[in-house]
Amino acid sequence: MTNIxxxxxYEKVIQQVIDSSVTDVQDSxxxxxxxxxxxxVWQEKLSGFKVATFPWDPxxxxxxxxxxxxxxxxxxxxxxxxxxxxxPEAEMxxxxxxxxxxxxxxxxxxxxARAREMVAQKFGGNAQQRSTxxxxxxxxxxxxxxxxxxxxxxxxxPTRQEVDEQIREIVLEGEQIRTYExxxxxxxxxxNIQTDILQVRPLKKKKxxxxxxxxxxxxxxxxxxxxDAVAGPSSLASFKPLQTDGPEMDExxxxxxxxxxxxxxxxxxxxxxxxxxxxxxxxxxxQRTKNKWKCxxxxxxxxxxxxxxxxxxxxxxxxx
Amino acid sequence: MNNQTxxxxxxxxxxxxxxxxxxxxxxxxxxxxxxxxxxILSNFDRSVTDILAQQVTxxxxxxGHLDTYRxxxxxxxxxxxxxxxxxxxxxxxxxxxVKIVSCNSKKPGET
Numbered sequence: 001m002t003n004i005x006x007x008x009x010y011e012k013v014i015q016q017v018i019d020s021s022v023t024d025v026q027d028s029x030x031x032x033x034x035x036x037x038x039x040x041v042w043q044e045k046l047s048g049f050k051v052a053t054f055p056w057d058p059x060x061x062x063x064x065x066x067x068x069x070x071x072x073x074x075x076x077x078x079x080x081x082x083x084x085x086x087x088p089e090a091e092m093x094x095x096x097x098x099x100x101x102x103x104x105x106x107x108x109x110x111x112x113a114r115a116r117e118m119v120a121q122k123f124g125g126n127a128q129q130r131s132t133x134x135x136x137x138x139x140x141x142x143x144x145x146x147x148x149x150x151x152x153x154x155x156x157x158p159t160r161q162e163v164d165e166q167i168r169e170i171v172l173e174g175e176q177i178r179t180y181e182x183x184x185x186x187x188x189x190x191x192n193i194q195t196d197i198l199q200v201r202p203l204k205k206k207k208x209x210x211x212x213x214x215x216x217x218x219x220x221x222x223x224x225x226x227x228d229a230v231a232g233p234s235s236l237a238s239f240k241p242l243q244t245d246g247p248e249m250d251e252x253x254x255x256x257x258x259x260x261x262x263x264x265x266x267x268x269x270x271x272x273x274x275x276x277x278x279x280x281x282x283x284x285x286x287q288r289t290k291n292k293w294k295c296x297x298x299x300x301x302x303x304x305x306x307x308x309x310x311x312x313x314x315x316x317x318x319x320x
Numbered sequence: 321m322n323n324q325t326x327x328x329x330x331x332x333x334x335x336x337x338x339x340x341x342x343x344x345x346x347x348x349x350x351x352x353x354x355x356x357x358x359x360i361l362s363n364f365d366r367s368v369t370d371i372l373a374q375q376v377t378x379x380x381x382x383x384g385h386l387d388t389y390r391x392x393x394x395x396x397x398x399x400x401x402x403x404x405x406x407x408x409x410x411x412x413x414x415x416x417x418v419k420i421v422s423c424n425s426k427k428p429g430e431t
């Protein structure tokens with residue numbers, strides 16, 4: 001059983017189907033030339049699957065563009081790595097490059113979410129309230145003056161939603177920010193957060209890639225300007241927790257990767273146009289002894305790793 | 321041609337999917353009627369079954385772990401994981417999971 005024979009077998013099938021369909025086409029009163037077109041499109045689509053090398057492939061195609069429109073399953077081939085023959089049109093689509101370090105930031109919502117989490121974490125050890133940040137002054141960016149006309153006071157800070165929105169905007173603006181730390185520092189800087197009220201507690205919830213160097217953040221924070229006009233000591237004195245915990249950030253959550261929903265395995269019923277890992281065949285006999293199975297198969301078509309194989313007979317052994 | 325019925329099983333292979341797609345295109349362009357397409361598909365069922373039976377001699381063996389088995393309406397379905405296929409030319413192909421759909425090689429009424 002090889003992948004080489006598939007092309008010849010399929011060519012015979014196509015020719016036989018075309019030949020045997022001539023009478024059917026004539027019976028329905030249609031010009032048999034439609035079969036030529038059917039054959040051409042059929043071969044093109046089959047080539048598009050790239051499951052094997054086909055005899056018609058090397059021929060110069062009158063309309064090269066038509067060949068490209070066939071369904072592209074090249075991704076499967078890439079994992080295989082072996083190609084039977086170099087076809088000019090069989091160029092693999094480039095596999096998606098591994099995400100660069102700063103790519104997460106290019107997704108504004110993701111970056112905003114992380115920044116939000118980081119800010120919440122920062123405040124978690126000190127003020128336990130979540131929904132408001134009394135004593136914290138938010139910047140008054142020119143375009144957002146409606147957000148806060150008040151510059152101090154314990155309970156009149158912006159709501160969580162407003163903070164989130166501002167973080168999001170800052171992140172959106174900060175396209176040039178390359179690293180997560182920079183993003184956090186920049187966000188804190190723009191919020192004019194006073195570093196002295198940030199009592200950074202030990203980072204309990206290290207979560208793999210999200211574990212951040214506190215040192216880096218702190219260094220940046222000390223450099224950030226702290227306007228003394230915005231939040232005086234009085235606001236700090238009146239600093240009192242309003243809420244002991246919040247729904248958005250569970251202190252007891254382990255937040256391990258195990259909490260993440262695993263990707264659902266691909267449904268084995270791939271009824272779509274794509275090529276799945278499937279063997280279509282007939283069985284002569286299927287036998288089971290305890291958990292040992294044995295089967296005798298024939299006349300099969302096997303599609304695996306983006307390649308297709310045909311076999312006359314096959315035996316399989318597997319335990320349950 | 322005889323009146324033997326053929327399985328439509330192989331329509332799910334790449335060559336069958338390609339034919340179905342091509343016929344769909346012709347139907348949606350108004351070139352052929354759906355009834356003609358059905359006839360061509362049944363011609364395909366016959367041709368692919370005959371050619372696989374008569375002209376393909378290659379052999380294959382495989383081993384793996386059976387994850388799921390099902391036998392319904394004379395059709396065996398196996399989901400096998402960590403499969404190793406051994407081809408004729410001692411080439412091996414590995415796959416994490418393969419679904420096997422297998423119809424009875426003896427048609428109802430045959431002995």
